[in-house]
Amino acid sequence: QFPFGRRLPxxxxxxxxxxxxxxxxxxxxxxxxxxxxxxxxxxxxRAVRTMQDLFPLEYNFxxxxxxxxxxxxxxxxxxxxMKDSDPSWKPxxxxxxxxxxxxxxxxxxxxxxxxRLTGSIQSRxxxxxxxxxxxxxxxxxxxxxRLYVLLKSLEPLEIYIAKDGLSRFCTExxxxxxxxxxxxxxxxxxxxxxxxxxxxFIHSDNVNTGSKRTFSSILCRLSSRGADVKKLxxxxxSLVIKTIIALTPELKVYYQSDIPAGxxxxxxxxxxxxxxxxMKNLKPMLLEVNANPSMRIEHxxxxxxxxxxxxxxxxxxxxxxxxIRDTLRLVDxxxxxxxxxxxxxxxxxxxxxxRCNCVLWYRCQTLEEASEAKEDAREAGAGDGGExxxxxxxxxxxxxxxxxxxxxxxxxxxxxxxxxxxVAALFIRFLGVKGTTKLGPTGFxxxxxxxxxxxxxxxxxxxxxxxxxxTRRWNSMGIDHKESGMCLQAFVEAFxxxxxxxxxxLPLHEQVSSLIDFCEYHLAALDEKRLVCGRG
Ligand code: ADP
Numbered sequence: 001q002f003p004f005g006r007r008l009p010x011x012x013x014x015x016x017x018x019x020x021x022x023x024x025x026x027x028x029x030x031x032x033x034x035x036x037x038x039x040x041x042x043x044x045x046r047a048v049r050t051m052q053d054l055f056p057l058e059y060n061f062x063x064x065x066x067x068x069x070x071x072x073x074x075x076x077x078x079x080x081x082m083k084d085s086d087p088s089w090k091p092x093x094x095x096x097x098x099x100x101x102x103x104x105x106x107x108x109x110x111x112x113x114x115x116r117l118t119g120s121i122q123s124r125x126x127x128x129x130x131x132x133x134x135x136x137x138x139x140x141x142x143x144x145x146r147l148y149v150l151l152k153s154l155e156p157l158e159i160y161i162a163k164d165g166l167s168r169f170c171t172e173x174x175x176x177x178x179x180x181x182x183x184x185x186x187x188x189x190x191x192x193x194x195x196x197x198x199x200x201f202i203h204s205d206n207v208n209t210g211s212k213r214t215f216s217s218i219l220c221r222l223s224s225r226g227a228d229v230k231k232l233x234x235x236x237x238s239l240v241i242k243t244i245i246a247l248t249p250e251l252k253v254y255y256q257s258d259i260p261a262g263x264x265x266x267x268x269x270x271x272x273x274x275x276x277x278x279m280k281n282l283k284p285m286l287l288e289v290n291a292n293p294s295m296r297i298e299h300x301x302x303x304x305x306x307x308x309x310x311x312x313x314x315x316x317x318x319x320x321x322x323x324i325r326d327t328l329r330l331v332d333x334x335x336x337x338x339x340x341x342x343x344x345x346x347x348x349x350x351x352x353x354x355r356c357n358c359v360l361w362y363r364c365q366t367l368e369e370a371s372e373a374k375e376d377a378r379e380a381g382a383g384d385g386g387e388x389x390x391x392x393x394x395x396x397x398x399x400x401x402x403x404x405x406x407x408x409x410x411x412x413x414x415x416x417x418x419x420x421x422x423v424a425a426l427f428i429r430f431l432g433v434k435g436t437t438k439l440g441p442t443g444f445x446x447x448x449x450x451x452x453x454x455x456x457x458x459x460x461x462x463x464x465x466x467x468x469x470x471t472r473r474w475n476s477m478g479i480d481h482k483e484s485g486m487c488l489q490a491f492v493e494a495f496x497x498x499x500x501x502x503x504x505x506l507p508l509h510e511q512v513s514s515l516i517d518f519c520e521y522h523l524a525a526l527d528e529k530r531l532v533c534g535r536g
């Protein structure tokens with residue numbers, strides 16, 4: 001800590017809250033600009049909804065959600081329509097205040113009209129979501145999973161997932177929601193911060209029992225019951241990749257605004273906490289993403305009334321220490337310089353070093369992946385001290401990496417989903433003034449003109465009307481009133497509108513993809529022409 005400031009630049013800056021904690025011009029920062037805003041409940045729901053519009057089947061891992069207060073009438077209508085078409089449907093909904101955390105302000109309802117009774121929607125924006133009534137239970141208790149994900153780079157996209165996570169348990173046996181039990185938070189909400197206050201909370205002195213356990217201990221149990229744990233992991237990996245794909249377009253807009261290309265600036269990485277609920281049929285559902293997941297490895301214990309002491313928590317330590325250690329290993333600025341010093345490994349010694357949770361992970365893998373596990377171990381220089389030609393690797397003796405790369409490793413399977421990323425690239429190109437995140441009317445007109453999108457059926461006057469209509473609506477519900485102009489989500493809506501107009505009969509994702517190709521083609525031709533003119 002440098003309370004009086006520090007003149008020399010650092011390799012790595014570890015900020016407590018956000019990218020903006022300090023002014024940084026070099027090195028690496030552990031936060032991306034805009035991440036805190038992106039993972040708020042409303043913004044995340046919007047970003048996932050855009051992807052659900054394009055790819056409904058691929059994005060069915062996020063509960064149906066409505067944004068309050070503006071979508072309240074839509075919520076009422078849609079629920080009425082669904083009830084009419086299926087009278088046996090008896091849903092429950094969960095209302096979560098935007099920007100809330102630790103279960104703060106969350107409540108369950110059976111009917112949309114209950115929201116008004118509870119009040120406060122005008123004062124506090126929130127997300128109302130379909131409640132998952134049939135979660136997987138262990139020891140009759142509901143639990144959720146906290147998984148740690150490292151977003152190592154945005155461009156190119158690099159994602160790592162920790163091989164183990166935490167399972168956080170409720171403290172009252174679960175019953176499907178009824179009007180009588182809706183208010184029982186210890187039965188329905190898995191937040192540690194709430195359940196710690198229940199008399200039934202059990203601090204674990206090992207990783208397999210108590211109210212907080214390792215996820216690997218749950219997987220072991222499921223596997224012994226014959227569950228397909230390998231499929232579960234693969235579903236979780238795909239949920240994580242798809243969620244990050246939903247977040248990247250807007251993150252790129254924030255990134256170029258805070259770290260303009262061509263100017264000195266840091267690079268970023270970030271550890272994210274993914275909260276996932278398993279349904280009874282083992283389908284993982286995304287609850288939320290945390291930009292500042294707690295890295296505490298201790299918990300408070302009341303020694304005598306009112307006297308508290310911090311005591312180590314073995315479960316947190318097991319999972320979190322490995323995540324931080326391996327994040328630092330992966331972003332290590334010295335690593336590149338040591339490229340030629342290749343640590344080598346005796347695989348048998350490595351096997352001894354691998355901990356129980358990793359053994360489970362490896363057992364879950366296909367042959368192809370098992371060979372990679374060895375690669376991971378080799379990379380980590382586990383086991384033999386990593387000596388070669390007399391030079392000792394600094395990673396010698398460390399356990400194998402707990403963070404597993406999933407992107408670009410599985411990029412091929414997911415690249416077709418990255419349509420909004422390409423729309424964002426168009427948006428950023430026309431933003432013009434560096435440092436802005438909103439497109440002015442001139443920028444929008446230039447986009448239409450350069451991409452040759454206006455014609456006799458779609459005049460420049462209609463372009464202006466489209467711009468004004470959509471921008472006004474987004475700005476009236478937006479949280480950010482600092483800048484005027486069209487935000488990325490508004491541009492995406494306008495782009496979808498144009499795509500639907502131009503390619504009428506196709507499914508939405510094909511309309512959008514065709515329009516992107518069309519725009520990219522015309523912009524490439526324009527660039528080529530400018531290059532030739534420049535040369536001339
Ligand atoms: P917070 O940020 O306040 O913790 P979450 O979205 O994580 O808000 O919700 C708190 C808890 O509520 C979750 O840990 C989970 O146990 C429960 N929960 C949230 N959404 C749902 C849902 N759609 N279905 C079932 N349970 C949910």
